[in-house]
Amino acid sequence: xxxxxVELLAPLTGIMLPxxxxxxxxxxxxxxxxxxSIDPLVxxxxxxxxxxxxxxxxxxxxxxxxxxxxxxxxxHIGLETVAMEGNGFFASVRVGDRVKAGxxxxxxxxxxxxxxxxxxxxxxxxxxxxxxxxxxxATGNVTAGKDVxxxxxxxxxxxxxxxxxxPAAAAAAAGGAHAAASAAPADAPxxxxxxxxxxxxxxxxxxxHARPAATLVSTAKEFASDVRIKRGSDSxxxxxIVSIMSLGVANGEELTVEATGPDAEEAAQVVADAIRxxxxxxxxxxxxxxAAAAAGxxxxxxxxxxxxxxxxxxxxGLNVDAPAGLAAAASTESVRPRSGDENxxxxxxxxxxxxxxxxxxxxxxxxxxxxxxxxxxxxxxxxNAAIDAALYDLRILEKKVEAESGAERAAIxxxxxxxxxxxxxxxxxxxxxxxxxxxxxxxxxSYIALANQLEGLDNEVLAGRAVDVRDVGQRVLDGLTGTxxxxxxxxxxxxxxxxxxxxxxxxxxxRSKVVGFATVHGGASSHVAIIARSLDLPAVAGIEERATExxxxxxxxxxxxxxxxxxxxxxxxxxxxxxxxxxxxxxxAEAEAHKDEPAVTKDGHRIQVVANIGNAQDARDSQGKxxxxxxxxxxxxxxxxRRSAPSETEQAEVYSECARALAPGQPLIVRxxxxxxxxxxxxxxxxxxxxxxxxxxxxxxxxxxxxxxRTQIRAxxxxxxxxxxxxxMFPMIxxxxxxxxxxxxxxxxxxxxxxxxxxxxxIMMEVPSxxxxxxxxxxxxxxxxxxxxxxxxxxxxxxxxxxxxxxxSQVDPLNPAVLSLIHNAAxxxxxxxKWLGVCGGVASDPQAVPILIGLGVDELxxxxxxxxxxxxxxxxxxxxxxxxxxxxxxxxATAEEVRALVPVDNA
Numbered sequence: 001x002x003x004x005x006v007e008l009l010a011p012l013t014g015i016m017l018p019x020x021x022x023x024x025x026x027x028x029x030x031x032x033x034x035x036x037s038i039d040p041l042v043x044x045x046x047x048x049x050x051x052x053x054x055x056x057x058x059x060x061x062x063x064x065x066x067x068x069x070x071x072x073x074x075x076h077i078g079l080e081t082v083a084m085e086g087n088g089f090f091a092s093v094r095v096g097d098r099v100k101a102g103x104x105x106x107x108x109x110x111x112x113x114x115x116x117x118x119x120x121x122x123x124x125x126x127x128x129x130x131x132x133x134x135x136x137x138a139t140g141n142v143t144a145g146k147d148v149x150x151x152x153x154x155x156x157x158x159x160x161x162x163x164x165x166x167p168a169a170a171a172a173a174a175g176g177a178h179a180a181a182s183a184a185p186a187d188a189p190x191x192x193x194x195x196x197x198x199x200x201x202x203x204x205x206x207x208x209h210a211r212p213a214a215t216l217v218s219t220a221k222e223f224a225s226d227v228r229i230k231r232g233s234d235s236x237x238x239x240x241i242v243s244i245m246s247l248g249v250a251n252g253e254e255l256t257v258e259a260t261g262p263d264a265e266e267a268a269q270v271v272a273d274a275i276r277x278x279x280x281x282x283x284x285x286x287x288x289x290x291a292a293a294a295a296g297x298x299x300x301x302x303x304x305x306x307x308x309x310x311x312x313x314x315x316x317g318l319n320v321d322a323p324a325g326l327a328a329a330a331s332t333e334s335v336r337p338r339s340g341d342e343n344x345x346x347x348x349x350x351x352x353x354x355x356x357x358x359x360x361x362x363x364x365x366x367x368x369x370x371x372x373x374x375x376x377x378x379x380x381x382x383x384n385a386a387i388d389a390a391l392y393d394l395r396i397l398e399k400k401v402e403a404e405s406g407a408e409r410a411a412i413x414x415x416x417x418x419x420x421x422x423x424x425x426x427x428x429x430x431x432x433x434x435x436x437x438x439x440x441x442x443x444x445x446s447y448i449a450l451a452n453q454l455e456g457l458d459n460e461v462l463a464g465r466a467v468d469v470r471d472v473g474q475r476v477l478d479g480l481t482g483t484x485x486x487x488x489x490x491x492x493x494x495x496x497x498x499x500x501x502x503x504x505x506x507x508x509x510x511r512s513k514v515v516g517f518a519t520v521h522g523g524a525s526s527h528v529a530i531i532a533r534s535l536d537l538p539a540v541a542g543i544e545e546r547a548t549e550x551x552x553x554x555x556x557x558x559x560x561x562x563x564x565x566x567x568x569x570x571x572x573x574x575x576x577x578x579x580x581x582x583x584x585x586x587x588x589a590e591a592e593a594h595k596d597e598p599a600v601t602k603d604g605h606r607i608q609v610v611a612n613i614g615n616a617q618d619a620r621d622s623q624g625k626x627x628x629x630x631x632x633x634x635x636x637x638x639x640x641x642r643r644s645a646p647s648e649t650e651q652a653e654v655y656s657e658c659a660r661a662l663a664p665g666q667p668l669i670v671r672x673x674x675x676x677x678x679x680x681x682x683x684x685x686x687x688x689x690x691x692x693x694x695x696x697x698x699x700x701x702x703x704x705x706x707x708x709x710r711t712q713i714r715a716x717x718x719x720x721x722x723x724x725x726x727x728x729m730f731p732m733i734x735x736x737x738x739x740x741x742x743x744x745x746x747x748x749x750x751x752x753x754x755x756x757x758x759x760x761x762x763i764m765m766e767v768p769s770x771x772x773x774x775x776x777x778x779x780x781x782x783x784x785x786x787x788x789x790x791x792x793x794x795x796x797x798x799x800x801x802x803x804x805x806x807x808x809s810q811v812d813p814l815n816p817a818v819l820s821l822i823h824n825a826a827x828x829x830x831x832x833x834k835w836l837g838v839c840g841g842v843a844s845d846p847q848a849v850p851i852l853i854g855l856g857v858d859e860l861x862x863x864x865x866x867x868x869x870x871x872x873x874x875x876x877x878x879x880x881x882x883x884x885x886x887x888x889x890x891x892x893a894t895a896e897e898v899r900a901l902v903p904v905d906n907a
Contacts, residue, residue: 006069008048009101010142010149012122014040018137019123024079027123031218032074035125036137036150043113045075045106046144047099048124057082058248059206060089063105064127069154072127077108078117082206088112092683096423102145124149128240131155193225195264197272198256204278208249212279216244219274225261227271233432233445238271345544347518349563350529353538354584355516356569356577359554360490362498369481373438383429383439386479387420393475394420401507401531412468412503412531419472425450440480447473467522471502490514495558495565497547506531516558518543518565536865540565591872595626599860599874601853601882607874608859609867610667612839616654619661619668622864626871629666629724631787631861632839633658635712636674644683645708651715659722668724669787669839669861670716671764672709672742674698674731684708693795698732698764703741713749720757729787733763733770736780743782760784764839766792771821774828783834786825787861790840794818812895813842819855819889819898826856837861847902849873854886 010016017037022028027037047065054072055064061081064074077089088109093099113120126132136151204212220227220238227238231253236243238257249255255275259267373379394417402410419425425446432442451466451473477483490496490510496517506528509517516538522528532539538560550556550567557566557577569577599609610631611622619630638646638654646654659668675684676697684701702709713728720726730742746761761782763770766789770777777783790813795801797818800811826836837859842848844866850873852860862870877885889898 004069004154006049006067006071006152006154007148008073008124008150008152009046010038010138010144010147011046011048011075011105011124012038012040012044012142013042013144014038014122014142016137016139016142016149017121019125022079022121022123023119026215027076027125030125030129031215032076032123033125033127033129034132034135035073035123037121037123038142038149040110040120040122042144043108043110044104044144045077045108045122047101047103047105048073048075048149049101051099053093053095053097053099053105056091056093056095059084059086060091060106061086061108063091063093065099065105070128070131071152071154074123074125074127075105076123076125077106078113078120078122080118081113081116084113084116087116090684096421126152193262193264194258194260195268196256196258197268199254200257200272200276202249202251202253202255202275205251207251207253208244208247208279213244215279216271216274219279220267220271223259223261223263223267223270225259225264225267227257227259227267229271229275230256230258233428233449235431235435343566343568345518345547345565345567347540347543347563347565349560350519350522350541351532351535351537351539352561353516353536354560354577354581355495355538355558356574356581357493357495357515357556357558358491359550359552359556360494360496361548361550361552362496362501369440369444370438371441372436373433373441374436376433376436379433379437379439379442380430382480383433383443383476386439386443386476389479390472390475391417391420394472397504397507413507416468416472416503419469420476422450425469425473440477443473443480444477447476467500467502467528470500471504474502475504495556497543497550497565499548501528503528503531506535509535509537511535511537516540516560518547518558520545520548533863587872588869591868594875595868595871597626597871597875598628599871601874602876602878603880605853605879607853607857608667608837609871609874610669610837610859610861611864611867612861613658613864616657616661618864619658622867623662625864625867627864627867629662630658630668631837631859632729633668633670634674635670635672639673639675639684642683645711648711648715648718651712652718655716655719656722659719659724659726662724664723666724667727669727669729669762669837671729671731672699672702672712676701676732693801699730699738699742700732702730702745703738706745709742709745710749713746714753717750717753717755717759720755720759725760726757727760727762727785729762729764729785731764731789732766734767735769736773736776739763739777739780739783743780747782762786764789765821765825766796766840768793768797768821771825774825775831778828778832778834785835785837786829787837787839787859788822788825788857790818790822790838790842793821793840797821810895812899813840814845814848814851814889814898815895816890816892816898819851819886822852822857823855823886823890826858830856835859844870846870846873847899850877850882850902851886851889851898853877853879854882854884854889 015038017039019030019035019037020028022037026032045063049065049067049071051065051067051073053063054066055062057063059082061078061084062074062076064072066072081089090107092104092106099105110120126135131154133153133155135153138147138149142149202208208216216229217239228235229238229244229247229249231247231249234247235258236247238244257268257272257275259265259271261267394413398410398413398417401413428446428449429439429442432445433439437445447469451469490513492513494514496509496514498517498519500519500521501517506517514537517532518540519528520543522541529539529541538558540558540560540563543565547565554567555569555574557569557574558564559566599607601607608628609626610629611618611625611627612632612634613619613622613630614634614637622630633655635651635655638651655668655670662668674697676692676695684705696704699709702712716726716728728746730739733739733742743761750759762785763777763783765771765774765786770786771793774786777786794811794813794815798811798815822836822838829836835858836856838852838857839861841863842852843860844862846869849860849870853874860870860874885901888901892898892901
């Protein structure tokens with residue numbers, strides 16, 4: 001007896017081939033499942049039916065869809081494509097997404113795949129053939145998303161089970177693919193055998209991808225016992241290829257095999273031996289060196305597991321988790337002060353400002369959590385309720401921060417809500433609950449493991465998001481344990497010191513009590529730093545760990561601008577600093593009083609002072625601070641925190657709203673999308689790069705995916721009549737060829753657009769090659785201006801990461817090497833009647849202002865709060881004095897010597 005017939009549309013446009021003809025025995029012998037192959041003519045893989053994405057391989061060459069009828073459809077682009085490590089593949093979906101038949105799943109470059117893979121033949125198979133009675137395959141040419149490629153008849157048992165599968169599908173949506181597909185069985189009943197084999201190190205060079213996973217499934221299915229492979233707290237059903245692939249096992253990882261049933265002992269041992277032997281793949285000598293290194297890997301894994309299972313800590317509402325490896329890193333040996341001065345502790349500037357106060361240490365207190373629970377269903381309900389409560393609290397906090405600090409800052413807590421829906425995070429907890437762990441224990445282990453994983457990444461921005469995961473995780477854990485996140489009672493004039501603070505902690509600090517903070521962890525680009533700057537709260541990140549030993553109540557001076565903390569200060573020093581604070585406050589008040597006056601030097605030289613913004617509200621705020629336009633609209637904020645790219649209409653409205661927020665005729669410079677491997681978008685994936693700062697980012701993304709750039713240019717053109725004078729600026733230009741390609745795309749779109757408004761086109765000068773070849777760039781027709789991104793320009797010039805805890809203090813844009821590049825560019829542009837702006841952080845630095853003017857800078861685009869003081873700095877000097885300072889700066893040997901030319905009190 002058979003059941004429902006399901007139509008699978010062709011996922012690719014191309015020529016149908018029988019699966020038996022594929023030159024790979026794993027597919028040809030239907031070890032993965034029955035189905036068909038397509039020789040593709042177009043590099044777009046589309047959904048063959050309505051359903052949910054339950055697995056997407058890290059290299060984006062394979063994706064599995066679970067249809068509404070419960071079919072698990074695996075689509076594998078090419079043969080031996082896993083070794084390409086994502087090169088040429090661009091996923092449009094992620095695990096947990098629901099798609100309609102015909103929706104784009106993965107786009108891929110046919111030429112790249114043809115050159116890098118064994119074959120471009122793409123296989124589509126049903127992975128759970130136990131639900132299928134028969135399959136009829138179409139022949140000939142097919143069009144993706146339109147033609148039927150296969151008719152799958154479900155077995156009667158699968159049809160009758162469809163309704164029962166709905167709760168499982170819902171669980172999968174909440175918890176990820178292998179949580180639903182491979183939930184661990186409950187404790188074995190008395191008399192049922194349980195056996196474990198291993199550990200065994202995976203020797204396969206590219207891990208357990210489709211081919212070895214299929215062999216593993218075939219081996220496990222030879223036994224009556226349930227068989228699972230386990231990696232730490234994660235596990236997968238060894239008889240489900242989807243479950244195994246969802247686990248994402250990489251080369252060198254350590255697995256154990258657990259079997260439950262009548263032949264458990266034999267099953268566990270045979271499967272373990274099969275894994276050890278490479279599951280049919282030629283692993284060469286990979287197993288030996290990997291196994292030799294396994295002890296270190298296992299030790300690291302054990303440490304991570306131990307860290308994940310450490311009791312959660314909290315301090316009166318400032319919840320801080322112990323960072324991975326912190327105990328191991330502790331040493332009884334004295335650490336030499338970085339500054340050479342025992343009383344001066346060095347970190348990185350997270351938020352500028354000066355604070356004098358008394359220390360309040362954020363201390364750790366353990367919260368006991370029960371590990372085991374008897375009722376898994378009840379524990380899942382507890383977890384769901386705690387997540388719902390956390391989401392509610394986050395929505396309230398998001399609105400609060402938006403009202404106080406603007407939408408850009410509030411978006412941080414919108415991102416926190418997204419984290420709570422992360423399939424991997426929920427998956428880890430769901431599996432452990434099924435194994436008998438309590439909801440609190442499972443959730444804590446899950447979020448700490450994910451945070452530790454992020455923290456170990458080379459990418460500073462992504463690694464910095466570990467604290468966001470901990471923040472969200474702790475919020476849910478508080479709900480599970482009944483702990484209240486109440487702020488500790490602090491005295492007035494408090495300088496907080498902590499291993500780390502979370503964005504939630506920072507947003508809710510009592511500004512009437514806290515005058516600044518320093519953290520051992522974190523960086524200048526973290527969400528905590530962003531919030532601190534929005535609160536105008538001095539902060540230092542990456543402070544020396546000995547800061548945590550300073551006694552509560554000690555008087556300290558926190559210099560957020562310099563990134564330092566001074567202890568053991570005398571009363572005379574404090575009095576001097578307080579006098580300096582008073583002078584700074586008076587100067588700030590004076591600058592505010594004259595904020596709407598133009599920035600003109602003493603001898604009549606006009607400098608345009610404009611703002612760096614992320615949205616229309618920022619534009620309105622800048623007007624209230626005396627801003628004379630916008631020198632940098634970071635358009636990537638229009639693209640972030642979304643599941644798909646904004647449409648041309650959506651973008652045009654944002655740019656128009658920004659233009660309307662300015663006075664008519666004021667400049668609005670829109671930087672085209674500036675993302676890449678260091679700033680990824682979920683719907684615009686970029687293959688892993690060893691060094692994303694030197695990879696596909698900025699305009700390179702737009703040139704590689706020109707329709708994205710063309711859509712944005714059309715949107716900017718549509719906003720050109722909204723009132724402001726529109727400019728467009730391309731980021732990360734490095735060569736004349738980059739510029740010409742980008743300008744050609746602009747010219748093509750401009751020629752087709754009806755607007756008659758004048759639009760200037762320029763480039764970001766953030767790569768040293770542009771400064772070195774400034775004359776050639778200035779000679780390019782239509783290149784109207786440069787705007788210097790001093791943050792990146794300084795990093796690239798000095799070959800130092802500005803977020804590096806040991807090097808950040810040296811990444812100073814007033815380094816004479818950087819100033820020489822700016823001076824060279826200004827001269828080249830002025831000779832052609834063109835202008836130079838600065839939109840990097842140094843434009844907001846009062847010490848830098850007179851030197852930049854002397855170098856020939858025409859426009860300063862700064863942070864909104866800094867506009868009045870930057871204008872005041874311009875008015876404090878004559879142009880001749882600025883030129884003299886600049887000339888002296890160019891002969892200096894260090895940034896410190898340059899800064900000494902403009903003492904802080906004179907800035």
